[in-house]
Amino acid sequence: MMEAFNVGLALLILALAVWTVVARDTFAAVVGFVAYGLLLTLVWVQLHGIDVALTEAALGSGLTGALLIGAAARLRKTEGAARAERPGVSTRVAAALAAGCVTAALAVAVLALPDPAPTLAPETAANIAATGVGNPITAVLLAFRAMDTLLEAIVVLFAMIGVWSLAPDRAWGGRPGPLHRADPDGILAYLARVLPPIGLVVGLYIFWIGADLPGGKFQGATILAAMWLLVVMAGLADTPPIGSARLRIALVAGPVVFIAIGAAGVATAGAFLAYPDGLAKPLIKVIEWALLPSLALTLALILAGAPERPAK
Amino acid sequence: MTDAATLFGLCAAALVGIGLYAFIVNPQPLRKIVAFNVIGNGVFVLFGVIARRGGMLEWGGDPVPQALLITGLVVAFSATALAVALLLRLADETGAATLAADAPEGAKADAGAGDG
Numbered sequence: 068m069m070e071a072f073n074v075g076l077a078l079l080i081l082a083l084a085v086w087t088v089v090a091r092d093t094f095a096a097v098v099g100f101v102a103y104g105l106l107l108t109l110v111w112v113q114l115h116g117i118d119v120a121l122t123e124a125a126l127g128s129g130l131t132g133a134l135l136i137g138a139a140a141r142l143r144k145t146e147g148a149a150r151a152e153r154p155g156v157s158t159r160v161a162a163a164l165a166a167g168c169v170t171a172a173l174a175v176a177v178l179a180l181p182d183p184a185p186t187l188a189p190e191t192a193a194n195i196a197a198t199g200v201g202n203p204i205t206a207v208l209l210a211f212r213a214m215d216t217l218l219e220a221i222v223v224l225f226a227m228i229g230v231w232s233l234a235p236d237r238a239w240g241g242r243p244g245p246l247h248r249a250d251p252d253g254i255l256a257y258l259a260r261v262l263p264p265i266g267l268v269v270g271l272y273i274f275w276i277g278a279d280l281p282g283g284k285f286q287g288a289t290i291l292a293a294m295w296l297l298v299v300m301a302g303l304a305d306t307p308p309i310g311s312a313r314l315r316i317a318l319v320a321g322p323v324v325f326i327a328i329g330a331a332g333v334a335t336a337g338a339f340l341a342y343p344d345g346l347a348k349p350l351i352k353v354i355e356w357a358l359l360p361s362l363a364l365t366l367a368l369i370l371a372g373a374p375e376r377p378a379k
Numbered sequence: 380m381t382d383a384a385t386l387f388g389l390c391a392a393a394l395v396g397i398g399l400y401a402f403i404v405n406p407q408p409l410r411k412i413v414a415f416n417v418i419g420n421g422v423f424v425l426f427g428v429i430a431r432r433g434g435m436l437e438w439g440g441d442p443v444p445q446a447l448l449i450t451g452l453v454v455a456f457s458a459t460a461l462a463v464a465l466l467l468r469l470a471d472e473t474g475a476a477t478l479a480a481d482a483p484e485g486a487k488a489d490a491g492a493g494d495g
Contacts, residue, residue: 069383070382073382073383073386073387074386077386077387077389077390080390080394081390081393081394081397084393084394084397084398084417085397087401087410087413087414087417088397088400088401088404088405088414093407093409093410096410096413097409097413100413100416100417103417104420107420107424110387110390110424110427111427113383113387114383114384114387114424114427114428114430114431114439114440115431115434115438115439115440116427116430116431116439116440116445116448118445118446118449119427119445119448119449119452122448122449122452122453123452126452126453126456127420127452127455127456130456131416131455131456131459134459134460134463135409135412135413135459135463138409138463138466138467139409141467141470142407142409142466142467142470142476145470145474145475145476145477146407148475148477149406149407149408149475149476149477150406150407151406152406152477152479153404153406154403154404154406158403158404159404162399162400162403162404163400165399165400165403166395166396166397166399166400166403167396169395169396169399170392170393170395170396171392173391173392173395173396173421173425174388174389174392174393176392177385177388177389177391177392177425177428178385178388178389180388180428180429180432184429184432184433184441185433186432186433186434186435186441187433187441187442187443188433188434188435188437188438188441188442188443189435191441191442191443192435192437192438203438203442204442204445204446204449206442207442207443207445207446207447208446208449208450211443212443212446212447215446215447215450216450219450219453219454222453222454222457223453223454223457225457226457226458226460226461229461229464230460230461230464233464233465233467233468235471283449285449285453366456369456369457369460370460372464372467373464373467373468
């Protein structure tokens with residue numbers, strides 16, 4: 068039964084991936100990509116990566132999908148001209164050959180994976196008690212590989228600065244994205260009033276249980292960001308001007324707290340990002356609480372795009 | 380158990396191939412961004428298969444690669460968002476979303492006027 072489900076899932080995913088290639092209309096291809104992302108979430112569940120599945124659903128499929136659909140809608144009028152640049156048969160045959168070779172090489176590698184598989188799970192299990200958290204993924208993200216997570220939070224911030232830097236000069240310091248207007252009695256405005264409280268609870272819950280069960284700050288922050296964007300798209304609130312000092316402080320607060328705690332580790336525990344004995348869990352909590360609002364805000368502003376309107 | 384990992388491993392290999400083909404063949408930049416994401420998904424699923432195979436009795440997967448996957452997904456989103464922002468700006472400046480070398484000719488005058 069499970070076998071059949073897995074085979075069906077794999078075939079459906081491959082079919083949707085092919086659809087994103089062959090669909091004539093970019094908008095249709097992007098919608099297919101969102102459905103494909105949701106199905107990938109099921110693959111992560113089947114691979115026993117519930118934390119990854121949550122991230123894929125929220126970020127990989129959700130936010131990325133919203134980003135691509137928005138871009139596809141804006142680029143619709145340029146579609147026809149770009150489509151005319153389709154390469155000739157020889158290029159397509161060469162591309163198919165190259166892609167086929169890469170797939171074949173990867174397939175051989177998959178079939179030749181060593182048995183028993185190399186794993187760091189025993190080391191994680193042996194040391195997780197020292198961190199005080201129950202979810203091994205949170206322990207890896209915030210203790211064993213905290214450096215990755217710190218750099219990741221900074222990468223997200225840099226991506227947002229990169230997006231901002233694409234603003235035309237007249238809009239610098241202004242508000243990201245177009246001014247959204249929706250029918251105040253319409254379904255969008257209605258949902259933008261009803262859903263955010265629920266989304267807030269779900270997002271905070273996923274964040275809160277992340278210490279011991281699947282969940283965490285990235286997934287929680289993504290849901291919070293999505294709720295805020297819903298309110299913005301319904302015209303109930305506007306994006307903040309990027310020149311605002313308060314906004315900028317809120318954006319860097321999380322990474323700054325993370326770096327400060329990491330630097331304090333040099334004095335108290337002998338290494339950058341090391342935690343003193345017994346203080347690991349409270350410090351991890353502080354970092355997570357500091358990162359959550361900064362990440363939610365950063366992700367939402369990345370999606371809102373470059374500033375387009377002067378702040379006034 | 381191992382069967383599901385192998386099955387999705389092969390699926391991931393195919394995803395990389397499909398994405399690579401689309402990346403080369405589709406002329407529209409937005410389609411290339413989608414294709415790049417399909418390649419990325421394939422790589423991520425491959426890594427997820429490796430995490431799954433490293434699972435112990437207690438955990439269904441090796442938590443170290445799974446944590447790195449979460450980091451990877453967030454970084455992939457950031458890169459995609461930056462690419463999309465670049466593309467939208469290109470389209471705003473030139474009126475055409477194209478990577479063809481001769482296309483953005485008329486754009487230079489517009490850009491100069493726009494930034495004044």
